[in-house]
Amino acid sequence: MNNFVYCNPVKIVFGKGSIAELKELLPANKKIMMIYGGGSIKANGVYDQVLDAAGGRKITEFAGIEANPLYETCMKAVEIIKRENITFLLAAGGGSVIDATKFIAAASLYAGSDPWDILKTGGQCLKSALPFGTVLTLAATGSEMNPNSVISRAKTQEKLAFASPAVYPQFSILDPETLYSLPGRQIANGIVDTFVHVMEQYMTYDNNAPLQDRQAEAVISTLLELSPHVFEEPEDYDLKANLMWCSTQALNGLIACGQPQDWSTHMIGHELTAFYGLDHAQSLAVVLPSLWRCRKEFKKQKLLRYAKRIFNIDTGCPGRDVDEAINKTEEFFHSVKVPTKLSDYGVDAKEAAEKVRDRFNARKVAHGERAEITGDVAYEILAGCK
Amino acid sequence: MNNFVYCNPVKIVFGKGSIAELKELLPANKKIMMIYGGGSIKANGVYDQVLDAAGGRKITEFAGIEANPLYETCMKAVEIIKRENITFLLAAGGGSVIDATKFIAAASLYAGSDPWDILKTGGQCLKSALPFGTVLTLAATGSEMNPNSVISRAKTQEKLAFASPAVYPQFSILDPETLYSLPGRQIANGIVDTFVHVMEQYMTYDNNAPLQDRQAEAVISTLLELSPHVFEEPEDYDLKANLMWCSTQALNGLIACGQPQDWSTHMIGHELTAFYGLDHAQSLAVVLPSLWRCRKEFKKQKLLRYAKRIFNIDTGCPGRDVDEAINKTEEFFHSVKVPTKLSDYGVDAKEAAEKVRDRFNARKVAHGERAEITGDVAYEILAGCK
Numbered sequence: 164m165n166n167f168v169y170c171n172p173v174k175i176v177f178g179k180g181s182i183a184e185l186k187e188l189l190p191a192n193k194k195i196m197m198i199y200g201g202g203s204i205k206a207n208g209v210y211d212q213v214l215d216a217a218g219g220r221k222i223t224e225f226a227g228i229e230a231n232p233l234y235e236t237c238m239k240a241v242e243i244i245k246r247e248n249i250t251f252l253l254a255a256g257g258g259s260v261i262d263a264t265k266f267i268a269a270a271s272l273y274a275g276s277d278p279w280d281i282l283k284t285g286g287q288c289l290k291s292a293l294p295f296g297t298v299l300t301l302a303a304t305g306s307e308m309n310p311n312s313v314i315s316r317a318k319t320q321e322k323l324a325f326a327s328p329a330v331y332p333q334f335s336i337l338d339p340e341t342l343y344s345l346p347g348r349q350i351a352n353g354i355v356d357t358f359v360h361v362m363e364q365y366m367t368y369d370n371n372a373p374l375q376d377r378q379a380e381a382v383i384s385t386l387l388e389l390s391p392h393v394f395e396e397p398e399d400y401d402l403k404a405n406l407m408w409c410s411t412q413a414l415n416g417l418i419a420c421g422q423p424q425d426w427s428t429h430m431i432g433h434e435l436t437a438f439y440g441l442d443h444a445q446s447l448a449v450v451l452p453s454l455w456r457c458r459k460e461f462k463k464q465k466l467l468r469y470a471k472r473i474f475n476i477d478t479g480c481p482g483r484d485v486d487e488a489i490n491k492t493e494e495f496f497h498s499v500k501v502p503t504k505l506s507d508y509g510v511d512a513k514e515a516a517e518k519v520r521d522r523f524n525a526r527k528v529a530h531g532e533r534a535e536i537t538g539d540v541a542y543e544i545l546a547g548c549k
Numbered sequence: 550m551n552n553f554v555y556c557n558p559v560k561i562v563f564g565k566g567s568i569a570e571l572k573e574l575l576p577a578n579k580k581i582m583m584i585y586g587g588g589s590i591k592a593n594g595v596y597d598q599v600l601d602a603a604g605g606r607k608i609t610e611f612a613g614i615e616a617n618p619l620y621e622t623c624m625k626a627v628e629i630i631k632r633e634n635i636t637f638l639l640a641a642g643g644g645s646v647i648d649a650t651k652f653i654a655a656a657s658l659y660a661g662s663d664p665w666d667i668l669k670t671g672g673q674c675l676k677s678a679l680p681f682g683t684v685l686t687l688a689a690t691g692s693e694m695n696p697n698s699v700i701s702r703a704k705t706q707e708k709l710a711f712a713s714p715a716v717y718p719q720f721s722i723l724d725p726e727t728l729y730s731l732p733g734r735q736i737a738n739g740i741v742d743t744f745v746h747v748m749e750q751y752m753t754y755d756n757n758a759p760l761q762d763r764q765a766e767a768v769i770s771t772l773l774e775l776s777p778h779v780f781e782e783p784e785d786y787d788l789k790a791n792l793m794w795c796s797t798q799a800l801n802g803l804i805a806c807g808q809p810q811d812w813s814t815h816m817i818g819h820e821l822t823a824f825y826g827l828d829h830a831q832s833l834a835v836v837l838p839s840l841w842r843c844r845k846e847f848k849k850q851k852l853l854r855y856a857k858r859i860f861n862i863d864t865g866c867p868g869r870d871v872d873e874a875i876n877k878t879e880e881f882f883h884s885v886k887v888p889t890k891l892s893d894y895g896v897d898a899k900e901a902a903e904k905v906r907d908r909f910n911a912r913k914v915a916h917g918e919r920a921e922i923t924g925d926v927a928y929e930i931l932a933g934c935k
Binding site: 181 | 556558559562566567763771774794795806
């Protein structure tokens with residue numbers, strides 16, 4: 164096990180009716196801005212619940228955060244915050260709205276000349292941010308309980324991540340009933356996203372951290388168990404509650420304690436979203452199986468553990484077990500109706516592979532737990548997704 | 550799943566050599582008191598490492614915290630703290646030292662007339678406490694990452710618990726190498742304590758919280774896997790690291806999220822320690838199997854899940870599976886050389902059963918997930934431990 168530091172101060176308020184707790188959670192003596200997306204919070208009642216809990220306090224609203232939140236949009240919010248002396252933010256939405264709020268919180272107090280540097284340095288240059296809380300309406304990114312954010316820039320077709328202890332939410336309200344009205348595509352994307360978050364922290368090599376391995380497997384087994392049913396019974400409270408808690412636990416730092424991490428599926432996936440507009444989860448579902456096939460010799464120990472513990476595959480022939488586990492994973496993505504080939508999204512695999520290779524090479528980056536996913540390896544992975 | 554609030558702000562600094570991090574973690578401009586036990590930290594080098602990291606800063610020392618920390622001893626520390634205007638505490642030791650430090654931190658700022666009220670109200674009356682950090686030297690209680698404390702009072706033979714957000718450690722340093730020199734009895738006690746902590750939060754009834762169930766099972770499976778080896782190889786770093794992380798994860802609030810909890814094994818066990826001086830873990834090893842046997846009809850769902858997932862017991866005859874799982878649990882305690890009958894400790898079961906029954910009845914308490922463990926049920930449980 165590696166040495167690690169773990170500290171996650173987010174206060175989670177979980178359960179039916181929990182949005183009403185905002186009344187106690189919103190700090191007095193602060194000027195509040197509520198940040199949200201395209202208006203689904205008005206359709207599902209969350210908007211009204213927030214205003215009810217705020218009990219007549221004046222709240223400035225900033226709507227229109229996109230599914231892959233844009234730097235350009237965020238900077239409009241920053242302008243209003245500075246002009247109106249806003250001192251507390253409330254994100255009401257899914258991971259995109261929360262990620263955007265983190266960047267807005269950081270950029271609002273950023274003293275440097277170009278806020279894009281926050282992303283270019285991965286958050287290293289960040290010292291402070293406006294305080295904020297969240298009301299989660301989508302189980303997917305885990306952003307409600309972590310210090311991470313991913314922002315896109317339209318002008319340059321870039322999608323970059325940053326992380327900083329300055330952008331932990333002060334609180335996050337998780338009411339599973341907010342998931343009842345979500346379209347199937349968003350539920351499915353959330354399931355794939357959660358699954359891949361776990362795998363980025365699990366599917367590396369055996370690092371003698373058996374508790375963290377089992378905590379990761381706990382999320383995966385629960386997700387596989389729940390997934391067929393969440394579509395059949397959209398208003399089953401416990402199913403949605405368990406799905407929501409899985410997605411939070413998948414990326415709050417816990418399962419990463421002392422473990423090597425990969426994240427190359429995300430790094431390649433971000434480029435597919437930036438170039439071709441694939442949903443984040445779609446990009447992950449495309450990259451993951453191909454990446455595992457390309458790298459199966461390096462991930463063999465953990466692929467075999469996964470095969471045995473999650474799918475009960477143990478034929479005595481390790482090569483066959485590994486292949487079978489990868490196939491089962493791809494079948495799982497298909498079972499929630501998320502396609503796994505670039506051609507399914509009308510994208511030419513060779514072109515995508517070239518574009519991502521060139522970008523990785525230009526940036527001189529190499530991702531993954533062994534820092535071996537160079538531009539050339541990314542090419543091979545994407546060429547295998549056709 | 551029940552509604553819940555989860556917030557655990559403790560900063561965990563985990564790994565080899567991590568005591569040196571104290572240099573950064575000890576707050577400047579505070580007057581520090583280091584609190585420890587009988588001096589094992591001098592034998593195992595922790596004391597020197599702490600002083601090295603403090604780099605010549607003046608630190609007041611308070612030694613002599615007992616294995617079941619006494620109110621009377623804690624109050625002596627409080628007196629010195631007030632006299633010398635100490636403003637930050639550093640616990641260096643196991644759960645007893647950390648529990649004592651929590652009570653000392655609370656009592657030092659307590660405005661009421663009698664600090665024992667902190668325990669009599671279970672912490673309800675507590676508003677603030679001195680800030681403190683910990684250097685953990687024993688894997689057992691989880692006190693390093695929770696807001697709980699148990700204190701005994703010699704005069705009245707009482708042992709009471711309190712909990713309050715005011716007594717979360719600011720940081721806890723977990724260096725697995727501090728466990729190398731521990732006697733086998735302390736390692737064994739820590740394993741039993743960790744095991745029973747998980748069970749108090751798991752072995753109740755099915756509450757449709759499958760992720761939390763699996764997170765609990767993750768700790769148990771890992772503990773069963775590690776336990777035979779930690780005695781054979783006392784200086785195996787990874788074994789000790791995994792044991793240490795299991796004990797922290799067993800009682801930091803995570804597996805309790807949205808779940809019913811029992812804690813009657815602890816409540817009965819505390820009385821055995823108060824009356825007869827059994828080690829805390831010994832008292833748990835005595836009570837748990839008998840409690841499960843007395844209550845197996847009420848805990849059947851979870852006993853069957855435990856039998857199947859942990860021991861792979863699934864004969865098709867539920868009654869036999871439950872009995873077998875309870876026997877296996879008792880065998881596990883025996884395997885780490887912790888006896889499970891009151892006679893093994895020279896205690897008369899009937900007398901103990903009467904004493905605990907009378908005390909529960911006098912206090913008019915009923916413990917357990919259904920609040921059905923009255924004095925009479927406790928009598929039955931203890932009478933079964935002979």
